[in-house]
Amino acid sequence: MSAAPAHILALRFSALGDVAMTVPVLKQLLAQNPALTITLVSLPFHRPLFENIERLHFYEADIKKDFKGIGGLIRLARKLKNDIRFDAVADLHDVLRTKIIRNFLGPAPLAVIDKGRKEKKELTRPKNKKLRPLKTTFQRYADVFIKLGVPVDISCQTLEIRNQKSDIRNRTSARIGIAPFAKHAAKMYPPDKMKQVVQQLADNSHHTLFLFGSKAEAPVLELWAAEFKNVQVVAGRFTFAGELxxxxxxxxxxxxxSANMHLASLYAVPVVSVWGGTHPWLGFYGWGQDPENAVQTDLPCRPSSVFGNKPCPVHGEAGCMQEITPEMIVARITKILDR
Structure with missing residues (x-):
């Protein structure tokens, strides 16, 4: 039996939420295998996610600029071979570009993620759905390393102890972060209803609300914030590291x-997440998050999409959120703050 690898080269480029989901797995992997070193190859933008993790080296590769196209990916593979003395490869992405890279990395043990496409299709098809919780993406990442002979147990998923300078008990105001947007419309709570959520939360003078989003989304959030003294816009005002x-x-x-659910989970922040066409059973729920904090309703059409990139065939875009009221969301947030 061959020895377990000492240095694993791991590949994962996008999307942001999926990259963020590698972080707790890699932390567990390194904690449970003190002789192991990992080099993660990803986009430069993702670097802040992996800072200060012992024995984890972040290798930034801009595949949209410096290593663009097939020729660029081949150059990247050759550069990785020259720069890093790895003895195994973990493909946590399994897309065309990682297939090209790994084919030019030379003869090293390789393990590739099993994305479970068949069972995800069974869960999201319009008729005869096989409704059951699927393996989490965290476990799918862990399985890649297990295939390489490196054991890792991620069964205990808890939010890490928060190390904050000020505790909520020593403050007069509770900080509530709100990230109302998602990449696809089918995963977004209707803006008019979300504004009602903001209004109901802002009516409590002991709440301070922070609205997260992209620079392009900031104008909408500015309009919401203009109506309340205790609502601040974060979107477009910080670097990624500063926003984290x-x-x-x-x-x-x-x-x-969305990615924000996973980003907040990395910092042990309780998350209330709103679900429409997608479903936590597809394996993308936040690390250590309480399942009760997933706000959703049981509709026979759900889930209708793995990634939320397709409208519900019955209700259209965001239609699977039709029965979720602002009061349901506010009640869940209030319950967390009361605890």
Missing amino acids: QLMARMDVMLTMD
Whole structure:
């Protein structure tokens, strides 16, 4: 039996939420295997996610600029071979570009993620759905390393102890982060209803609300914030690293099934997430998050999409959220703050 690898080269480029989901797995992997070193190859933008993790080296590769196209990916593979003395490869992405890279990395043990496409299709098809919780993406990542002969147990998924300078009990205001947007419309709570959520939360003078989003989404959030003294817009005002630092200070986050759910989870922030066409059973729920904090309703059409990139065939875009009221969301946030 061959020895377990000492240095694993791991590949994962996108999307942001999926990359963020590698972080707790890699932390567990390194903690349970003190002789192991990992080099993660990813986009430069993702670097802040992996800072200060012992024995984890971040290798940034801009595949949209410096290593663009097939020729660029081949150059990247050759550069990785020259720069890093790895003895195994973990493909945590399994897309065309990682297939090209790994084919030019030379003869090293390789393990590739099993994305479970067949069972996900069974769960999201319009008729005769096989409704059951599927293996989590965290476990799918862990399985890649297990295939390489490196054991890792991620069965205990808990939010890490938060190390904050100020505790909520020593403050007069609770910090509530709200990230109302998602990449796809089918995963977004209707804006008019989300504004009602903001209004109901802002009516409590002991709440301070922080609205997260992209620079392009900031104008909408500015309009919402203009009506309330205790609502601040974060979107477009910080670097990614700065936004993460601010998110880590929230007492609760409200998100869609989006990257922000996973980013907040990295900092042990309780997350209330709103679900429509997608479903936690597909394996993308936040690390250590309480299942009760997933706000959703049971509709026979759900889930209708793995990634939320397709409208519900029955209700259209965001239609699977039709029965979720602002009061349901506010009640869940309030319950967390009361605890």
